[in-house]
Amino acid sequence: xxxxxxxxxxxxxxxxxxxxxxxxxxxxxxxxxxxxxxxxxxxxxxxxxxxxxxxxxxxxxxxxxxxxxxxxxxxxxxxxxxxxxxxxxxxxxxxxxxxxxxxxxxxxxxxxxxxxxxxxxxxxxxxxxxxxxx
Numbered sequence: 341x342x343x344x345x346x347x348x349x350x351x352x353x354x355x356x357x358x359x360x361x362x363x364x365x366x367x368x369x370x371x372x373x374x375x376x377x378x379x380x381x382x383x384x385x386x387x388x389x390x391x392x393x394x395x396x397x398x399x400x401x402x403x404x405x406x407x408x409x410x411x412x413x414x415x416x417x418x419x420x421x422x423x424x425x426x427x428x429x430x431x432x433x434x435x436x437x438x439x440x441x442x443x444x445x446x447x448x449x450x451x452x453x454x455x456x457x458x459x460x461x462x463x464x465x466x467x468x469x470x471x472x473x474x
Contacts, residue, residue, distance in 0.1 A: 389469035406445035
């Protein structure tokens with residue numbers, strides 16, 4: 341008695357398997373790399389807030405660190421308040437929003453000076469905060 345095979349392997353199946361593998365790898369790559377999207381500016385320890393604001397289009401970001409001497413960064417360059425005023429004057433655009441990312445320990449007076457300069461030049465000023473932890 342001779343046994344016969346009831347399941348036939350289709351040769352086109354061998355061409356589909358590598359395609360499925362590549363699609364799966366691309367999916368995994370994009371899923372993992374989306375977790376590492378960087379925001380422009382310097383890394384600061386933001387204060388926490390329960391309220392969030394939607395993304396701002398073409399916003400200028402000013403980062404303020406609270407090291408032993410507070411430092412202002414704009415376009416990843418260290419500058420003084422006067423240099424910041426000149427840079428903001430030079431940046432004209434349709435959407436004029438300014439995001440201030442100030443460290444938790446930054447003197448309140450310096451944050452207010454930066455906000456006032458932005459408001460004088462016609463920017464809508466937004467203070468960046470971190471997400472509230474449960």
